[in-house]
Amino acid sequence: MTYPADPLLDPVKIVNWAIDTGLFDIAYSSWGWPLAEVVHFTGLTLLIGTVGVVDARMLGAFRGLSLPALHRLVPFGVLGFGLSAASGVVFVASSPDQYLYNPAFQLKMAVMALAGVNMALFYATTARKLARLGPHDAIPRAARWFAGISLASWLFVIAAGRVITAFRPPAWFWCGWCS
Amino acid sequence: MMSALAWLEQTPPSVFMREDFYAYFVALIGHAWGMALLVGGGIAICLRVLGVARGTQLAKWRSLFPVMKLGAVLAAVSGLALLAGYPAKALTNWVFALKFVFLIGGVWLVAHMARVSFSKGVEPVGLVKLQAVLALALLLGGVAAGKLLLYTNQMLLTSDAQFETGLGVTE
Numbered sequence: 001m002t003y004p005a006d007p008l009l010d011p012v013k014i015v016n017w018a019i020d021t022g023l024f025d026i027a028y029s030s031w032g033w034p035l036a037e038v039v040h041f042t043g044l045t046l047l048i049g050t051v052g053v054v055d056a057r058m059l060g061a062f063r064g065l066s067l068p069a070l071h072r073l074v075p076f077g078v079l080g081f082g083l084s085a086a087s088g089v090v091f092v093a094s095s096p097d098q099y100l101y102n103p104a105f106q107l108k109m110a111v112m113a114l115a116g117v118n119m120a121l122f123y124a125t126t127a128r129k130l131a132r133l134g135p136h137d138a139i140p141r142a143a144r145w146f147a148g149i150s151l152a153s154w155l156f157v158i159a160a161g162r163v164i165t166a167f168r169p170p171a172w173f174w175c176g177w178c179s
Numbered sequence: 180m181m182s183a184l185a186w187l188e189q190t191p192p193s194v195f196m197r198e199d200f201y202a203y204f205v206a207l208i209g210h211a212w213g214m215a216l217l218v219g220g221g222i223a224i225c226l227r228v229l230g231v232a233r234g235t236q237l238a239k240w241r242s243l244f245p246v247m248k249l250g251a252v253l254a255a256v257s258g259l260a261l262l263a264g265y266p267a268k269a270l271t272n273w274v275f276a277l278k279f280v281f282l283i284g285g286v287w288l289v290a291h292m293a294r295v296s297f298s299k300g301v302e303p304v305g306l307v308k309l310q311a312v313l314a315l316a317l318l319l320g321g322v323a324a325g326k327l328l329l330y331t332n333q334m335l336l337t338s339d340a341q342f343e344t345g346l347g348v349t350e
Contacts, residue, residue, distance in 0.1 A: 034326065034327055034329075037326045038322070038323040038326045041211075041322050042319055042322055044215065045215055045218045046219075046222060048215040049215075049218065049219030049220060049222035049226075050219075050222070053220075053223045056246070061246075062243065064239040064242070065232075065242070069232045069233065069235045070232050072231055072232045073223060073226060135235070155215075158212060158215060159208045159211070162204065162207045163207075163208070166200075166204050
């Protein structure tokens with residue numbers, strides 16, 4: 001089966017890049033893909049265990065835990081995201097057609113983008129107002145919204161990642177931007 | 180043992196888990212969420228014991244335990260559903276047992292740290308911090324073992340026993 005032409009992303013170029021950089025050989029070595037999966041899920045767990053805890057606190061859970069102090073967990077969440085993103089690049093670069101044209105992967109990326117925009121808006125508008133909150137102070141409504149969107153987004157990202165294998169192209173080919 | 184596994188594979192729940200388009204993926208999602216809550220909660224507590232977010236009272240971190248319990252229940256129920264679909268895949272693989280050893284050990288250590296140290300109102304030192312490092316390693320080892328199940332299984336079904344396969348049903 002031949003895919004429609006993709007004016008934005010070229011899977012062949014991506015694979016060639018993976019081959020040139022050695023990522024392809026690493027991914028398809030006997031240990032590469034399993035190791036990348038372990039790193040990917042370790043990162044996601046770290047993300048949920050840190051950013052998820054901060055989000056839940058902003059939603060009103062874990063009362064008595066100071067939010068500004070709890071915020072020191074966030075760099076570990078960034079580390080978790082970095083681990084997941086780096087291992088995710090190994091997956092996508094080594095088998096781009098299976099991800100780029102997969103509706104579950106596209107949704108996962110879209111929701112990750114939403115989480116990113118949500119985080120940027122949170123830090124631009126609301127984060128400073130929380131810096132002096134005490135352990136029992138009420139959380140502002142805006143912060144609760146940002147936290148709810150963040151937590152729901154990351155749980156959705158996990159769910160979408162789990163169903164990527166249900167929509168394997170070419171059986172489930174979807175490319176809204178292809179000609 | 181193989182005859183018992185072969186019988187299990189023919190039970191209605193097992194057939195349902197393999198043949199229904201949604202069931203396996205619903206269980207996979209539930210398992211991922213459950214593990215994220217269980218292990219994620221444990222990681223957060225371990226990080227606190229190691230000195231991150233020092234401005235928070237240790238005793239208050241007990242409020243994460245209900246989240247970990249919810250995660251454990253979700254992971255167990257969905258795990259049983261996944262096990263029902265492919266019992267031979269898991270029960271003939273020693274990595275499956277290793278996953279349980281790691282997770283039970285990690286969760287037990289987190290609970291032990293909380294029981295012994297959280298009420299004292301002093302920052303953990305020495306042995307307690309070592310326990311936190313070990314608990315972190317065990318919890319993340321449980322995640323790793325869970326992912327490696329797919330690459331270490333000898334068979335998916337007892338009917339596949341004559342074939343040696345490293346291929347699984349999920350990524």
